[in-house]
Amino acid sequence: MYPPSYTLPRFTREALPAPAKALRSYRERPWPPFAGIRRSCPTIAGMPVQDPYAALPAPEALARELGSRLPAFQDVAWTASTGSTNADLLGRARAGQGAGKPWLLGTHLQETGRGRAGRPWQNRSGATLMFSCAFDVHLPAAQLPALSPLAGVAACEALRSVAGPGSRPGLCMKWPNDVQWGDAKLAGVLVETTRNPGGADAGYTVVIGMGVNLIDADALSLALGRDVADWTRVAAQSDARPSTPVDLVCASAMAWHDAVRTLEREGFGAFAQRYADVDALAGRPVNVLDKGAVLMSGTARGVDAQGRLLLRTEAGDTPVSVGEISIRPQA
Numbered sequence: 001m002y003p004p005s006y007t008l009p010r011f012t013r014e015a016l017p018a019p020a021k022a023l024r025s026y027r028e029r030p031w032p033p034f035a036g037i038r039r040s041c042p043t044i045a046g047m048p049v050q051d052p053y054a055a056l057p058a059p060e061a062l063a064r065e066l067g068s069r070l071p072a073f074q075d076v077a078w079t080a081s082t083g084s085t086n087a088d089l090l091g092r093a094r095a096g097q098g099a100g101k102p103w104l105l106g107t108h109l110q111e112t113g114r115g116r117a118g119r120p121w122q123n124r125s126g127a128t129l130m131f132s133c134a135f136d137v138h139l140p141a142a143q144l145p146a147l148s149p150l151a152g153v154a155a156c157e158a159l160r161s162v163a164g165p166g167s168r169p170g171l172c173m174k175w176p177n178d179v180q181w182g183d184a185k186l187a188g189v190l191v192e193t194t195r196n197p198g199g200a201d202a203g204y205t206v207v208i209g210m211g212v213n214l215i216d217a218d219a220l221s222l223a224l225g226r227d228v229a230d231w232t233r234v235a236a237q238s239d240a241r242p243s244t245p246v247d248l249v250c251a252s253a254m255a256w257h258d259a260v261r262t263l264e265r266e267g268f269g270a271f272a273q274r275y276a277d278v279d280a281l282a283g284r285p286v287n288v289l290d291k292g293a294v295l296m297s298g299t300a301r302g303v304d305a306q307g308r309l310l311l312r313t314e315a316g317d318t319p320v321s322v323g324e325i326s327i328r329p330q331a
Helices: 059-069 085-095 141-163 217-224 231-236 245-266 268-278
Strands: 040-044 047-050 075-079 103-107 128-137 171-174 178-181 184-195 204-213 285-290 293-303 309-313 316-320 326-329
Touching: 059 075, 059 103, 059 245, 085 103, 085 128, 085 184, 085 204, 103 245, 128 245, 141 171, 141 178, 141 184, 141 204, 141 231, 141 245, 141 268, 171 268, 184 231, 204 245, 245 268, 268 293, 293 316
Parallel strands: 075 103
Antiparallel strands: 040 047, 103 128, 128 204, 171 178, 178 184, 184 204, 285 293, 285 326, 293 309, 309 316
16 A cells, blocks of 8 residues: 555546645745755754755645646655655556556655665655656667666756756766766666566556755765765756756656657667766776775776766776666776
8 A cells, every 4th residue: 555645646636635644734935945944953863953844845735736837747646755756656557556657756755765776765854855757668678777877867957957057067977877966966866667567568667766965965975974965055056046846856757758758769879968968977087886896997988879888998998787886986
């Protein structure tokens, strides 16, 4: 059974249900990255945290506005909490449940969220914008790995469109799909696929999930021992109008929707220049790591027609496949 959510189905346009009693009350307030709201709350493990609901509107308000701005999406929902938005959408797809795709599901809190290679996803309500989209795709199985860098390219372009021209080249992408602000991670993207019920002709469902840090960059950087970015850093250098969480979600969802359709028609080769425009690794020396062990070192040389990272080594250009491999700039 899925957790309570606030949904605006395309085929009913019914009034949204009243908030569940478990939800706390909300009141209208500006979004903190642009209003400077930073109310102190009790500490967790000795770390000060902000009001957990300060950065996001109520779930029902998010679902309502997203539904009105995403006419291409057949089902739009936002929950107070869930295990994993990716897992929820994959479960629906495997069971053949729900309206026609695309779907969007977001949450204030993911209790069992995960990143690439099954790594746990650390989050707390209000600090991270977390959502997933599900799309039907009709591609040969061999082309499905290209969806991972494709999702990162589209997400980076979407966030640039919200932040404005001043965000370039600060907003960039580290293969396969981490969105960065400089060398600091701003957003993580997780792409998963499952075969649709109904046989080979039914194609696949691809679920693209993303978590964007809204606040807490300093605390996260200290806790993780590496530089982490949040949207306040981007907003500080933005030359666009003040944006909202809904702007970020809508831009990303539509960018993924359009990119998936382009991939079906033209293949990943159509994204070669777009990838180059957001590539954070081009020409840089990198290590290819797997579970902390260095597998190879070389110079990043973009991607091939399958979306694989090309690494210039003594043996020539070596393709690196999407999988449990991470890229880290050499010290």
